[in-house]
Amino acid sequence: MARWRVFALLLLVAVASAGCNPKKPTYTVIRKGGWSQPPPPVGKVLLTVILPDGRSYDLDRQGLQKLTWVRRVTRYHPREKDPPAAFEGVLLSDLIKAFGVREEGLYIRFTALDDYQLKRSWAELEPLEPILALKQNGKWLTIDDYGPVRVILPYDRLRPDPTEYNALWVWQLRVIEFLEQ
Template identity: 35%
Template sequence: MRCFLALLPLIGLLTFGAPSSAAEPLPQPKGAVILTVTGRIEQTNAPGQARFDRDMLEALGKASFVTGSEVSEKPQLFEGVPLRAVLERVGAHGTVIKASALNDYAAPIPFEDLRFEPILAMKVDGQVLTVRDKGPLWVVYPRDAHEVLHDVRYYARSVWQLNRLHVE
């Protein structure tokens, strides 16, 4: 019986999943805010907003892949945070993410695109993205891993100079 009782917490994790980080309060950014998430979210750190600095995003986990893009003739190494991790952290619930850039370009990203594991790139080929180089963030899909991503629909969703996400 003791063995069974000792295993209960583990069984609960396996059955119901790990506790969501969205339940933890979202801290205040200490550095410059590079991403603001609004809309149908549960966690905020400003009225109606979840604001992230670079360190907060990096703390959500890192992801990287080498892939081609519509703006380069050769594959590049993209490093950043999984878009899924950002959405999970704020407790996003919706069907579409409106990704907006510094110049107000916006593109809708359907939640089903998360199956491709796009990232919010912060570095390309080891270099931190600046506004001049498509930063501070760039939505990047691993297009070389999925033939379907070689399509203008996904190119339009690869928003560079990203600074806002709105969950609808």
């Protein structure tokens, strides 16, 4: 009888702690990938990445698809009242690693097609696990639906007020600049 109580207690602890992992990712890995160096674009350039030393790289869809791809199902700004959508793309952290950029003291400047700019520290962005999304609900993003590349955050994990993060939802992204401060 004592064994059953110990087993039941251990089972209860395991079940109770399963949903309490604050480090649980807000995305699902779809496909593993990577590159030893950024591939030259063969298609339309979607994103330019500028490194702290000033070197820049143009990336097309094919180049971005060679990295690990993830999916996040979430509500999103500016259509918070719409049902959650499934976004697919590359984790910003994977792009940082792919280019060998040092994370300590890193700042990131995002520039959109309309020249909207946002500069934030990686220390602020990293816990949000930003995704550079290229697909929404299985369809490639276009300019009309805030693409071809946009930043997607885990909307329901933005606390205390998701609207405080509205500036971070950069859409129609064209340049990411990594800056060391």
